[in-house]
Amino acid sequence: SPAHRTVPSLGRAAALIGALVTAGACSSDNGSVEPRAVEISSVDGGATTLASFEGRPVVVNMWATWCGPCVAEMPAFDAVAASTDAVAVIGVNVGDTADEAIAFADELGVTYPIFTDPDGALSTALGVNGLPATAFLDADGTLLDLHQGAYTQEALTAAIAATFPGVAP
Secondary structure, three states: OOOEEEOOOOHHHHHHHHHHOOHHHHOOOOOOOOHHHOEEEEOOOOEEEHHHHOOOOEEEEEEOOOOHHHHHHHHHHHHHHHHOOOOEEEEEEOOOOHHHHHHHHHHHOOOOOEEEOOOOHHHHHHOOOOOOEEEEEOOOOOEEEEEEOOOOHHHHHHHHHHHOOOOOO
């Protein structure tokens, strides 16, 4: 079944990201690649896929250095990531170089894993059309929800609990 998507108006960020993805990419039935199969780059230059996290739920936060709400929510993701091993929490930078992304995350004190989406393939596969965006994938790598907009720590904790019943962050 198609994933539920909430899409608030995000002004400039939506326009910029909208330019990166095609209109068809926003549809869940467009025949695009499964999100778990898309390669993302680690900031040290390696590559992985979301499939490498299979076996436990994963929360994927899509962000950019120029996105104010993204930056504001990063401490919440860091706190939640530090509070649980039951759910993998990762950040995936969109639109910055790996060096820019890691320097920025380091400056903020972020400790959860940071990756990049250099060609926008993961953004397209998830149907992201604005930042910040947070994808919730089950332990099998199936996209359960895509939330567009910023989270507070409390709201993120509640979303994880609601999306993954029985998994306490």
